[in-house]
Amino acid sequence: MPRLNLGDYQYDLPDERIARYPLPQRDQSRLLVYSQAHINHSKFSQITDFLPVESVLFFNNTKVVPARILFEKPTGGRVEVFLLNPANPNELMSEALQSKSPTSWKCAVGNARRWSGEIALTKDLGGAQLFASWNNRGEGVVDFRWTPSEIPFARVIDAAGAVPLPPYLKREADVEDRERYQTVYSRHEGAVAAPTAGLHFTAQIMEALQTKGIRSDFLTLHVSAGTFLPVKVQNPAEHQMHEEEIIVYKHNIINLLEGNRKVIAVGTTAMRTLESLYWFGAALHTNPEAPFRITQDSPYAGMSTVSTQHALEALLKRMEQLDTEQLVGHTSIFIRPGYEFKVTKGLVTNFHQPGSTLLLLIAAFVGNAWKEIYREALDHPYRFLSYGDSSLLLP
Numbered sequence: 001m002p003r004l005n006l007g008d009y010q011y012d013l014p015d016e017r018i019a020r021y022p023l024p025q026r027d028q029s030r031l032l033v034y035s036q037a038h039i040n041h042s043k044f045s046q047i048t049d050f051l052p053v054e055s056v057l058f059f060n061n062t063k064v065v066p067a068r069i070l071f072e073k074p075t076g077g078r079v080e081v082f083l084l085n086p087a088n089p090n091e092l093m094s095e096a097l098q099s100k101s102p103t104s105w106k107c108a109v110g111n112a113r114r115w116s117g118e119i120a121l122t123k124d125l126g127g128a129q130l131f132a133s134w135n136n137r138g139e140g141v142v143d144f145r146w147t148p149s150e151i152p153f154a155r156v157i158d159a160a161g162a163v164p165l166p167p168y169l170k171r172e173a174d175v176e177d178r179e180r181y182q183t184v185y186s187r188h189e190g191a192v193a194a195p196t197a198g199l200h201f202t203a204q205i206m207e208a209l210q211t212k213g214i215r216s217d218f219l220t221l222h223v224s225a226g227t228f229l230p231v232k233v234q235n236p237a238e239h240q241m242h243e244e245e246i247i248v249y250k251h252n253i254i255n256l257l258e259g260n261r262k263v264i265a266v267g268t269t270a271m272r273t274l275e276s277l278y279w280f281g282a283a284l285h286t287n288p289e290a291p292f293r294i295t296q297d298s299p300y301a302g303m304s305t306v307s308t309q310h311a312l313e314a315l316l317k318r319m320e321q322l323d324t325e326q327l328v329g330h331t332s333i334f335i336r337p338g339y340e341f342k343v344t345k346g347l348v349t350n351f352h353q354p355g356s357t358l359l360l361l362i363a364a365f366v367g368n369a370w371k372e373i374y375r376e377a378l379d380h381p382y383r384f385l386s387y388g389d390s391s392l393l394l395p
Helices: 044-049 093-097 153-160 196-200 203-212 250-256 268-286 308-322 357-366 369-379
Strands: 030-035 038-043 055-060 062-064 068-072 078-088 103-110 129-136 141-147 188-191 215-221 244-249 262-266 326-331 346-350 390-394
Touching: 030 044, 030 369, 038 044, 038 369, 044 203, 044 390, 055 250, 055 268, 068 129, 078 093, 078 129, 078 141, 093 153, 093 188, 129 153, 141 153, 188 215, 196 346, 203 215, 215 250, 215 268, 244 250, 244 268, 250 268, 250 308, 262 268, 268 308, 268 326, 268 346, 268 357, 308 326, 346 357, 357 369, 357 390, 369 390
Parallel strands: 030 390, 055 215, 055 262, 062 188, 262 346
Antiparallel strands: 030 038, 068 078, 078 103, 103 141, 129 141, 215 244, 244 326, 346 390
């Protein structure tokens, strides 16, 4: 693998080009289309005009939870607790959110040094109460309990929490963000950041895809706050990636095995899930008992000789053996320049921060053309980052 230099993946992003708020209509964002080394400019509402007819789009149907919770200490000071990942008694997101008994979560905590003992939420929760206390301060694990106990944790935080907007938006969430920071197809609660490439899609566009014969499929990756962690090392390969929970379904594998369709990921999270599927399938091909946990170095530990078809067939076989329609696993895959794509042939994505792991993924997918793509976006009035405009990349 070539040694990477973070400085090669930087560009000047003026602050005024960051979209602080969403457009009034989701599909009115701009769309930059990069296809076979050519760039076109359009509106997102016209995306079906640029998608190959024999395509299948994979969407991440995770749903953002209101993960920012503001507690008040007995002394009057405030502590902000940001939910990251469930820790105990269950590490699976879906089960932890439906818990009706005390639960522990890995959290990022603001004003942590001055917090000791149990603290309560003062916000009116419609008769419910929520309390928090340290479980393991060094590891950032917080215990939660609430009353009445018959309410699942998901309902409690829905009333208690705020939408966890990305820190670079530099503003508090408002009422509109509750709806606009979700995709129209969000279904499974568990993300603390939106799969923002999907924010441009509307029910009308989803119908237009079907009319044109473009297939849609849905998988799940619960986006973690680690997606915003900056790369602080000169060689990005040394950056420590975050781990995220993924759920894949039998119909995903069946669709992928229809090799006549061009696989297009809607968002970097969908791409990371699709590519992780290959590496899990390749592991199963060698070891039928392999765990579903893809590390950031899995693709770089050695060249895999397992074909994509054989890897996917191994996944399908595992599901049939377990008599299950879905598999739950974890991935911290790090897609960076030098990565060889196994599944994904196209990508719908927003414009990302300089020097970020997301930009490194784009550079891995389109090569040095990322510089031309971003230069074009900067030369035209494109809006950047989570609430910004979109691109369709078909290298």
